[in-house]
Amino acid sequence: MSAGTSALPLVGRDRIIGYGLMVVAVLCVVGPFAWILMSSFKHQIAILTGAWSFTPTWSNYAEVLFGRRSDFVGNVRNSAVVASVSTVLVLVVGTLAAYSLHRFRWARWVTTGFLGWTLIFHMIPALTLVGPWYIAFRELGWYDTLGGLILTHVTMNLPMTVWLMMAFFSEIPPEIEEAARVDGCSPLEAFRYVALPLAVPGLIAAGILAFIFSWNEFSIALNLTARDTATVPVAIARFAQQYEVQHSQMAAAAVISTIPALLLMALGQRFIVRGLTLGSVK
Amino acid sequence: MHILNRWFKHWSLLPAVLLFLLLTIYPMANLVRMSVSTITFAGGAAHWAWTPLANLQLLTNDAVLGAAALNTAIFVVVSVAIEMALGLALALLVARLSRGKGLARTVMVLPILVPAVAIGSMWKLMYNYDFGVFNQALTAIGFGPVNWLGSTSVALLAVILVDIWHWTPFVFLILFAAVEGVPTDVIEAARIDGATPRQITWRIIIPLLKPALAVALIFRSILAFKTFDEVFLLTSGGPGTSTELVSLHLYKVFFEQNQLGYGAMLSLAIIIAIVAFLLVSRRALTLRAMA
Numbered sequence: 001m002s003a004g005t006s007a008l009p010l011v012g013r014d015r016i017i018g019y020g021l022m023v024v025a026v027l028c029v030v031g032p033f034a035w036i037l038m039s040s041f042k043h044q045i046a047i048l049t050g051a052w053s054f055t056p057t058w059s060n061y062a063e064v065l066f067g068r069r070s071d072f073v074g075n076v077r078n079s080a081v082v083a084s085v086s087t088v089l090v091l092v093v094g095t096l097a098a099y100s101l102h103r104f105r106w107a108r109w110v111t112t113g114f115l116g117w118t119l120i121f122h123m124i125p126a127l128t129l130v131g132p133w134y135i136a137f138r139e140l141g142w143y144d145t146l147g148g149l150i151l152t153h154v155t156m157n158l159p160m161t162v163w164l165m166m167a168f169f170s171e172i173p174p175e176i177e178e179a180a181r182v183d184g185c186s187p188l189e190a191f192r193y194v195a196l197p198l199a200v201p202g203l204i205a206a207g208i209l210a211f212i213f214s215w216n217e218f219s220i221a222l223n224l225t226a227r228d229t230a231t232v233p234v235a236i237a238r239f240a241q242q243y244e245v246q247h248s249q250m251a252a253a254a255v256i257s258t259i260p261a262l263l264l265m266a267l268g269q270r271f272i273v274r275g276l277t278l279g280s281v282k
Numbered sequence: 283m284h285i286l287n288r289w290f291k292h293w294s295l296l297p298a299v300l301l302f303l304l305l306t307i308y309p310m311a312n313l314v315r316m317s318v319s320t321i322t323f324a325g326g327a328a329h330w331a332w333t334p335l336a337n338l339q340l341l342t343n344d345a346v347l348g349a350a351a352l353n354t355a356i357f358v359v360v361s362v363a364i365e366m367a368l369g370l371a372l373a374l375l376v377a378r379l380s381r382g383k384g385l386a387r388t389v390m391v392l393p394i395l396v397p398a399v400a401i402g403s404m405w406k407l408m409y410n411y412d413f414g415v416f417n418q419a420l421t422a423i424g425f426g427p428v429n430w431l432g433s434t435s436v437a438l439l440a441v442i443l444v445d446i447w448h449w450t451p452f453v454f455l456i457l458f459a460a461v462e463g464v465p466t467d468v469i470e471a472a473r474i475d476g477a478t479p480r481q482i483t484w485r486i487i488i489p490l491l492k493p494a495l496a497v498a499l500i501f502r503s504i505l506a507f508k509t510f511d512e513v514f515l516l517t518s519g520g521p522g523t524s525t526e527l528v529s530l531h532l533y534k535v536f537f538e539q540n541q542l543g544y545g546a547m548l549s550l551a552i553i554i555a556i557v558a559f560l561l562v563s564r565r566a567l568t569l570r571a572m573a
Contacts, residue, residue: 002465002466002467003462003463003464003465004377004463004464004466005374005377005461005462005464005466005469006466007470007473008378008469008473008482008483009378009379009380010378010379015379018375018378018379019379019382021375022372022375022376022379022382022386025372025386026389028447029390029392029393029447029451030389032401032404032405032447033392033404035404035407035408035415036400036403036404036407039407047407047413048412048413050412050413050414050418092297093297093301094298096294096295096297096298097294097297097298097299100290100292100294100295101295103291106291114298114299114302117302119560120556120557120560121306123504123556123560124552124553124556125507125508125510125529125552126508127510127532127533127536127549128313128532128549128550128552128553129306129309129310129313129549130536131313131542131545131546132308132309132310132312132313132316132546133305133309134536135316135321135328135542136308136309136312138328139328151301151305152305155301155302155305155306158298158302162298186290187287187290187291188286191290191294216395216396216397216398216399218397218398218399218510218514219510219511219514219529219533223533223536223537232397233397233398233400233511236399236400236403236515237399237402237514239403240402240406240515241515241518245406247407247410250406250407251407254397254399254400255400257396257397257399257400258396258400261395261397262392262395262396264395265388265391265395269387269391272391272395273387273455273459276391276394276452276455276456277456277459
């Protein structure tokens with residue numbers, strides 16, 4: 001069965017106006033990206049005079065990455081470690097939980113309680129919990145460590161991972177796993193060798209989104225890290241918050257911070273769009 | 283292996299439950315304890331004093347909180363309303379074009395995926411009084427420069443505009459996926475019966491989008507309520523309290539004024555408000571995971 005509004009195409013003048021509006025919308029979204037990209041290649045003086053014609057320079061990137069007073073390479077390393085480790089962990093924890101809730105017969109209060117809690121936790125601002133985290137982490141010696149930040153990011157991305165993986169598991173026809181059970185697979189083997197391989201698209205979608213959300217996360221990292229463990233968003237905010245805003249370096253750092261998202265977007269756009277809209281539409 | 287198999291159902295859920303217990307339930311219980319205490323730091327150790335009513339009193343006497351709540355209400359209502367309208371219009375439009383759907387989808391995903399802090403940086407550059415692109419354009423067509431982020435009357439609007447730019451694409455993606463899911467034969471049947479495209483849009487497509495609209499509305503409302511990153515970067519709540527949002531106020535109470543006890547009281551108030559909102563809107567939530 002076909003779907004969509006292809007049976008209702010715009011024609012004639014409406015079609016031209018329609019394409020015009022779409023182009024305007026696309027330009028509105030792209031414009032700010034283009035502006036900051038351009039700014040990142042300007043000398044501070046060219047930015048301050050608002051020059052449109054300028055000689056492009058790599059100096060902002062050099063200053064941000066290799067400048068004596070810049071820790072940005074360390075910030076990138078912190079972000080990369082936190083995002084990748086927390087993504088692997090949340091995939092393991094979230095996939096197991098999703099499979100358990102999807103496949104096995106749990107008492108109703110367990111399922112409802114767990115999923116209801118994921119929803120509530122997903123909806124409340126992380127900042128409400130950062131205070132208690134701060135106190136507990138100070139006592140445990142986890143404050144200002146990457147490990148502590150990783151734990152909070154795993155927790156933050158757990159609801160989304162569980163929802164996505166449950167949705168993907170429920171698309172696998174139950175007959176396939178039943179057949180494996182009849183052929184002598186244990187429940188664990190049926191999960192490992194049948195359900196998990198079939199849910200790989202879900203793992204990719206959830207993994208990409210978890211990585212990006214962790215990479216982008218600001219309000220937790222701002223308060224649970226210090227100089228040595230600061231992540232990229234925290235570093236960018238520092239550029240912007242200095243007494244004299246370092247516009248050119250802020251622009252270069254911001255451009256660098258968008259690279260992982262753009263790369264993952266180029267590699268897995270199908271999975272990303274599916275992941276973002278799944279669960280909210282059905 | 284035998285034990286792993288036998289208890290697979292249970293141990294597979296255990297890590298997630300433990301994580302939630304230790305990093306969400308326990309901290310929330312701690313919030314309750316903190317909210318009836320005054321906590322001071324001396325010599326690197328926290329000292330708790332039992333002051334059950336002091337924080338509640340701070341909550342009711344907090345003038346900044348009143349301003350922040352009002353700003354947040356304006357911020358959420360205005361930006362979400364415009365995002366819903368623009369996102370819906372764009373989804374309906376792009377779905378009726380034969381080309382460019384892929385391009386639109388690709389471009390619209392971008393603002394959702396890049397760090398909100400980077401978005402704040404972009405707009406901070408564009409809003410700059412002396413050299414930002416907006417004031418350059420205004421000056422070029424003969425209007426005076428506007429102090430986008432520095433004047434009390436414009437700053438909140440400027441921040442709302444950033445949110446609209448940031449999140450209209452999200453509404454678009456959800457609604458576009460839903461429009462693409464409308465069965466073609468329904469539309470064809472209506473056409474054969476003589477319905478005009480306008481009637482089909484208003485009487486058939488939009489009613490079919492109701493679940494997706496409800497989900498987009500609820501999700502956006504709550505996400506807008508949580509907005510912190512961009513505003514922290516753009517204005518930090520200023521000038522004065524003109525862009526102070528509840529989230530920014532909470533941050534300042536906790537981490538700039540070091541009022542952990544009052545911060546906990548404020549956090550609890552926010553959590554209760556959100557849970558109440560969720561309960562009220564639960565009927566409209568058709569989250570598949572909850573089904």
